[in-house]
Amino acid sequence: MTTAATLLAAEEGANPLIPHVYELVVGIFAFFAVVLVVGKILVPRIQKTLAERTDAIEGGIKRAEEAQAEAQALQQQYRDQLAEARHEAARLREEAREQAAQIKAELREEAQAEARRLVEAAHAQIEADRQQAFAQLRTEIGRLSTDLASRIVGESLEDEARQRRTVDRFLDELEGSGAQAVR
Amino acid sequence: MTALTVLADDQFGAPTPDELFNLPPIIAGVDWFTKPVLLALLSTILVIGVCWAAFASPKVVPRGVQNVVEYGYMFVRDQVARPFLGKDADRWMGLLVSVFFLVLIWNVMGVIPLAQFPVASHIAFPAVLALSIYALKVYLGVKHQGAGGYFKNMMFPPGLPKPIYLLLAPIEFLSNMIIAPFTHAVRLFANMFAGHMLIAFFSMVGFWFLFEKLTPLGAGVGVVGVIMTIILTGFEMFIQFLQAFLFAMLAAMYIGGSLHPEH
Amino acid sequence: MSEQERRPEDDGQDFANAAWSIPSSLLAGMAIYGGGGWLLDRWLDTSAFFPIGVVLGVVLSVYLVYRKYGR
Numbered sequence: 001m002t003t004a005a006t007l008l009a010a011e012e013g014a015n016p017l018i019p020h021v022y023e024l025v026v027g028i029f030a031f032f033a034v035v036l037v038v039g040k041i042l043v044p045r046i047q048k049t050l051a052e053r054t055d056a057i058e059g060g061i062k063r064a065e066e067a068q069a070e071a072q073a074l075q076q077q078y079r080d081q082l083a084e085a086r087h088e089a090a091r092l093r094e095e096a097r098e099q100a101a102q103i104k105a106e107l108r109e110e111a112q113a114e115a116r117r118l119v120e121a122a123h124a125q126i127e128a129d130r131q132q133a134f135a136q137l138r139t140e141i142g143r144l145s146t147d148l149a150s151r152i153v154g155e156s157l158e159d160e161a162r163q164r165r166t167v168d169r170f171l172d173e174l175e176g177s178g179a180q181a182v183r
Numbered sequence: 184m185t186a187l188t189v190l191a192d193d194q195f196g197a198p199t200p201d202e203l204f205n206l207p208p209i210i211a212g213v214d215w216f217t218k219p220v221l222l223a224l225l226s227t228i229l230v231i232g233v234c235w236a237a238f239a240s241p242k243v244v245p246r247g248v249q250n251v252v253e254y255g256y257m258f259v260r261d262q263v264a265r266p267f268l269g270k271d272a273d274r275w276m277g278l279l280v281s282v283f284f285l286v287l288i289w290n291v292m293g294v295i296p297l298a299q300f301p302v303a304s305h306i307a308f309p310a311v312l313a314l315s316i317y318a319l320k321v322y323l324g325v326k327h328q329g330a331g332g333y334f335k336n337m338m339f340p341p342g343l344p345k346p347i348y349l350l351l352a353p354i355e356f357l358s359n360m361i362i363a364p365f366t367h368a369v370r371l372f373a374n375m376f377a378g379h380m381l382i383a384f385f386s387m388v389g390f391w392f393l394f395e396k397l398t399p400l401g402a403g404v405g406v407v408g409v410i411m412t413i414i415l416t417g418f419e420m421f422i423q424f425l426q427a428f429l430f431a432m433l434a435a436m437y438i439g440g441s442l443h444p445e446h
Numbered sequence: 447m448s449e450q451e452r453r454p455e456d457d458g459q460d461f462a463n464a465a466w467s468i469p470s471s472l473l474a475g476m477a478i479y480g481g482g483g484w485l486l487d488r489w490l491d492t493s494a495f496f497p498i499g500v501v502l503g504v505v506l507s508v509y510l511v512y513r514k515y516g517r
Contacts, residue, residue, distance in 0.1 A: 027311035038231060038281045
């Protein structure tokens, strides 16, 4: 204001605060042309574009978030699967160990049974052999003693009863000591 | 201006406002076609052309000229429209962007080589814009608050003791209805007028003492004139931008005040 | 604005409104009451009412701006 006032005081020619009519007309024309083209046509376009840009940015963020969520879900899935697989493997290993132990126990039992069977068979064989040997020995000794006695006594075998008693006593004694000897 | 003329010697005449601002028609006989008129029209074409190039088919990913003009648009939206219009900002962006860009280019014409005349230093141009916005302000006020409500809200702000209204109402009326639009136009006009005079004065000092009448004593004065011209041109560019911003800001303020009554 | 809820931009708006209405109000106050005083002076052929009017205008304008925006 003060500037305008001092300039007014120094003024010699036309008053600069009085507008020229033709400039008013040109000014109105210029203003309305700009408002019409820039304000009514161009600004709505850029506003639409800016809104689209905002949408695009927000959409982009949303898409990124979705992708991230998906990736996380996938990772979780893999992790679950991995854990499951690990668990399964542990279970299988445990099962195998159990099976192995079982098989080992069975085998051991079988082997022990076989051994026992073998030992028993051997025992039985030995016993049978002994019995056989004893029976053979008994008849052999009987025969030998008879032979010996007939040799010693000769033909005097009248007292057959005494002879038989003597043989039996001899055999009993022999059996008692023989059984001790066999054992 | 008297102080400036005293500085000058007998042969050097400081430029008078009449010489600087009362320009002859470019084509003899066509009285209305003067330099300010030509520049006003060129500025109009420039504003429309640049905005058309930028926003005719705007891209979501901006490129080239769209980037630059979009920056201006964002500036108007964030610094001018939104602080004063809030949620109504987008509806008035067309008008505010037009006002800001047109005033800015009119002002910048003052430092563009060959043009070198701020269009807004002729009162007619700011006056047209200010009057249009004034008409819009009154229209919107009556439309949104009713004829009675608008003047009542303006002249009788609530919360004052009754007898005081008798004294204050005339002040409010004069302030809002006459002084506001007048200062709206004159602030822009006076800034451009004074800025142009200062630049013209110092550039004429430089030209006169270095080229027209080169003397050992005068050369120093001429160098000072040239340096001052350069400094003032830079300063003037800032003022040109600032005044365009203030002009658009006041327009937004008046519109906002009409849409919503003051407290 | 009183019946509407306050928006965040209101504070900046208040400040700008106050800043721009102070010179405007001062000018209006001085013009109205200074002008009235000047007319009284001319009518009564005195010279006291013009300065009184100007001062009164300034005081009223400051009071107006204070009441509207100062609280």
